[in-house]
Amino acid sequence: MRLTRRPWIWFLRLRHRRGYGVHSPFAFGFITDVVYERTPYYAFRELAGLHPWWVRWLGLYPLTCRRMLFRLANFVHPRTMLLLGDRPIERQYLSAAVPSARWIKGEAAGDNAPDFIFFAHEQLAQTADFIGQMPANGAMVLEGIHEDSEALRLWHSLQADSRTGITFDLYTYGIILFNTRLNKQHYIVNF
Secondary structure (H helix, E strand, C coil), X not given: CCCCCCHHHHHHCHHHCCCCCCCCXXXXXHHHHHHCCCCCCCCHHHHHHHCCHHHHHHCCHHHHHHHHHHHHHHHHCCXXXXXXXCCHXXXXXXXXXXXXXXXXXXXXXXXXXXXXXXXXXXXXXXXXXXXXXXXXXXXXXXXXXXXXXXXXXXXXXXXXXXXXXXXXXXXXXXXXXXXXXXXXXEEECCC
């Protein structure tokens, strides 16, 4: 993960900032209350020790991304979680967000299907194994959806999949919510 955002990408996505142009009350609430929330949460102080002092002091991008993951897990409040890839800091943030959640292994299926899955960029090819198992209240986070053409193609195919619900493109992360009762829509968010 990069330490800072690319300025030209932020500028190109400027019109997608803070929920401007979003007409869905659910999506607008998600963008403003989860993605852009700035209130310090109960665990942020102890989790800040996982980062070097200069990352905390400058408020660099890895810190803001991991705090957004914390807020997302707190919003979804899953019973079971799965993290595919070697991301120990993200795992600590997700565990702190929902301490009651049970972590499961990657081969879980059926009754052990996870409610929340985080895919590291190098594990994105495994999304097809889990897309059909996600419950209606589940969420998937895909890291690095714009890193290469293969990841971007996978992201676009997941957006078009009939089993997915609302998707949010945060450039660094792709978020899929599986609530199919809501109208299927794709949102670009300048995060």
